[in-house]
Amino acid sequence: MSDGEWQPESDPSKECSVCSGDFQYSRIDNQINDSWYIYCSDCGSTGLLNSSDALPQDVLKKCGYELAAEAEPFLPACNCGGAYRHGALPRCPHCNAEIGRDEIIAMLNYYYEKEEWSAATSKAGCLQNCVIINERIQRLFS
Numbered sequence: 001m002s003d004g005e006w007q008p009e010s011d012p013s014k015e016c017s018v019c020s021g022d023f024q025y026s027r028i029d030n031q032i033n034d035s036w037y038i039y040c041s042d043c044g045s046t047g048l049l050n051s052s053d054a055l056p057q058d059v060l061k062k063c064g065y066e067l068a069a070e071a072e073p074f075l076p077a078c079n080c081g082g083a084y085r086h087g088a089l090p091r092c093p094h095c096n097a098e099i100g101r102d103e104i105i106a107m108l109n110y111y112y113e114k115e116e117w118s119a120a121t122s123k124a125g126c127l128q129n130c131v132i133i134n135e136r137i138q139r140l141f142s
């Protein structure tokens with residue numbers, strides 16, 4: 001729990017469906033930032049790519065705003081030593097259980113409803129934005 005840039009005091013909290021531990025979450029608006037996201041397959045941290053210059057243009061395919069599998073070989077390792085993988089999910093910071101896709105949609109919808117936005121998913125069914133659990137985020141190529 002640190003003070004700072006993600007304003008944790010205003011972040012909603014959620015209970016893990018496996019261990020009942022509490023965690024806070026926030027959302028990055030990837031459309032507005034023009035950024036891409038991908039989760040670590042080991043710890044579930046959010047990796048954020050802010051600059052499209054960092055990767056070859058032909059691997060910058062995305063589904064929603066998640067980086068595609070083609071980008072994986074170009075990404076640095078997560079701070080935990082794990083790898084960022086397309087399709088990986090965020091995880092509970094207490095028991096490391098994956099947070100399910102439906103739960104992520106509910107978390108995103110908390111923000112969409114506040115802002116009267118539309119759906120959390122793209123037409124292809126991919127999640128449009130990423131969530132950050134307990135401020136666990138790594139900026140790729142920062």
Ligand SMILES: [Zn+2]
Pocket residue numbers: 016017018019020021092093094095096097
């Ligand atoms: Zn848990």
Ligand SMILES: [Zn+2]
Pocket residue numbers: 040041042043044045078079080081082083
């Ligand atoms: Zn990790």
